[in-house]
Amino acid sequence: MILYEFDYERPASLEQASxxxxxxxxxxxxxxxxxxxxxxMRVANERPATVVSLGALSPAPPTRxxxxxxxxxxxxxxxxxxxxxxxxxxxxxxxxxxxxxxxxPIRHMATLGGNLCQDTRCLxxxxxxxxxxxxxxxxxxxxxxxxxxxxxxxxxxxVHLSDTAPALIALDARVEIIGGAGSRWASVESLFSGSGMxxxxxxxxxxxxxxxxxxxxxxFGWGFRKSARRGGLxxxxxxxxxxxxxxxxxxxxxxxxxxxxxxxxxxxxxxxxEQMLAGAALDAETIAQAAAAVAKEISPLPHHGFTRSYIRDxxxxxxxxxxxxxxxxxxxxxxxxxxxDRG
Amino acid sequence: MDNALRIxxxxxxxxxxxxxxxxxxxxxxxxHMLVEVLREMIGLTGTxxxxxxxxxxxxxxxxxxxxxxxxxTLAVDCEGKHVRTVEGLxxxxxxxxxQQAFLDQGAVQCGFCTPGMLMSxxxxxxxxxxxxxxxxxxxxxxxxxRCTGYNAxxxxxxxxxxxxxxxxxx
Numbered sequence: 001m002i003l004y005e006f007d008y009e010r011p012a013s014l015e016q017a018s019x020x021x022x023x024x025x026x027x028x029x030x031x032x033x034x035x036x037x038x039x040x041m042r043v044a045n046e047r048p049a050t051v052v053s054l055g056a057l058s059p060a061p062p063t064r065x066x067x068x069x070x071x072x073x074x075x076x077x078x079x080x081x082x083x084x085x086x087x088x089x090x091x092x093x094x095x096x097x098x099x100x101x102x103x104x105p106i107r108h109m110a111t112l113g114g115n116l117c118q119d120t121r122c123l124x125x126x127x128x129x130x131x132x133x134x135x136x137x138x139x140x141x142x143x144x145x146x147x148x149x150x151x152x153x154x155x156x157x158x159v160h161l162s163d164t165a166p167a168l169i170a171l172d173a174r175v176e177i178i179g180g181a182g183s184r185w186a187s188v189e190s191l192f193s194g195s196g197m198x199x200x201x202x203x204x205x206x207x208x209x210x211x212x213x214x215x216x217x218x219x220f221g222w223g224f225r226k227s228a229r230r231g232g233l234x235x236x237x238x239x240x241x242x243x244x245x246x247x248x249x250x251x252x253x254x255x256x257x258x259x260x261x262x263x264x265x266x267x268x269x270x271x272x273x274e275q276m277l278a279g280a281a282l283d284a285e286t287i288a289q290a291a292a293a294v295a296k297e298i299s300p301l302p303h304h305g306f307t308r309s310y311i312r313d314x315x316x317x318x319x320x321x322x323x324x325x326x327x328x329x330x331x332x333x334x335x336x337x338x339x340x341d342r343g
Numbered sequence: 344m345d346n347a348l349r350i351x352x353x354x355x356x357x358x359x360x361x362x363x364x365x366x367x368x369x370x371x372x373x374x375h376m377l378v379e380v381l382r383e384m385i386g387l388t389g390t391x392x393x394x395x396x397x398x399x400x401x402x403x404x405x406x407x408x409x410x411x412x413x414x415x416t417l418a419v420d421c422e423g424k425h426v427r428t429v430e431g432l433x434x435x436x437x438x439x440x441x442q443q444a445f446l447d448q449g450a451v452q453c454g455f456c457t458p459g460m461l462m463s464x465x466x467x468x469x470x471x472x473x474x475x476x477x478x479x480x481x482x483x484x485x486x487x488x489r490c491t492g493y494n495a496x497x498x499x500x501x502x503x504x505x506x507x508x509x510x511x512x513x
Contacts, residue, residue, distance in 0.1 A: 001374075001379060004374065006352045007350065007351050008348070008350040009347075009349050010348040010349070010420075012347040035397055035412070038417075039397055042396065051417070055420035103400065104467075104482050104483070104484055105411055108411060109415065109416070232481070232484030232485075233485055
């Protein structure tokens, strides 16, 4: 039950929705699936004067473009992404990432675009009942940060907990964004600002229309893992996603993208580990070194009861398995899987 | 079709929602969630209002056949849509096979989660008539039950889908 009255706009197209957002400015919020916005409104974390609902718009089915890329409507429900034959065959990492988000009813409501554009969370922001008689924090316009009291004003260490964003960044996906000036393209990676105060690099009237995942190169391999306590209906302690390609007819890695989500204000790439892997043999030793490098270079924020050192150790162990999976897939065609370090 | 709509927060709008194959005209404000309309305006109190933040699944209904959390769905967004609630499983007062399986397996204790469980399972069995145990658990990952420990519920789904689990209670 939302305890205040707000206005409602139901546009008949995304262009109309963008025009509403432009006219209403910061007092309006966009609702696609509503699974992020409405709980936040219920606890008064968000108090938009107007909700612009995309409830009247239905997503186009995912399509394969002439260049082999897969185009997915941003309004595609996560369950539809996870169950789509085309996506399961062409982008299995995204199908897996979509299938581990939240719970079954939420996956049927929430959209892929909304999963990318969700707000960041922290225990204070999202446990309003414990803090309801206390002044607002920086993110809500106040002058205090409860979990990190030494943070200077304007620094919010809330965490972006999307499960699909790391997978899409590893796959080097791009998004089509519509706004007042027509449409523009951006990489999913550049969508995130890295600021907990305003996690997205989107203007007030901009809306993500579609996500395009490029066709994989030859000898491509992927690995994905959401590290979580129960395995259902929860946020990840971290979300690990790896996409790599093996060099032709060898056991070496040509290039790798390692993305860790749910540890910072944005999904982060482990650039040093990526460089370490490029050109190196995909054997147990390299993978152990790369995993240690990932754990060393990331700087996780404690969140949802996970401490900084727990998250770091957890990632060091599990990213090695994810890298092994990706390497096996990339080398798989040769039938020379490295099983040595499986334990 | 231009189905754009604008409502002021302090005004009501009459919307038509088809609940269990019966069309209802309800006068709602933008802030009204579907669960409030079902329970307080239409009078179908089978759907439960639990956590209101998507954690418990007690309010699960089927909107156009897909499970949805009615506490996080605006009622105005449901205009012209078909909603099924737990009452729709037993239209003539006779329990459906999945409800009978819940009774047979003792899968109901306090009963607060049961309507949401039944709707999630109904949706699962419509998509997948013979689900495996992992598939059942995946489909029920959004429905919390604090009494039964879930095993009886999984057994009830196996019984209802004819997969070799005999009724525990006859």
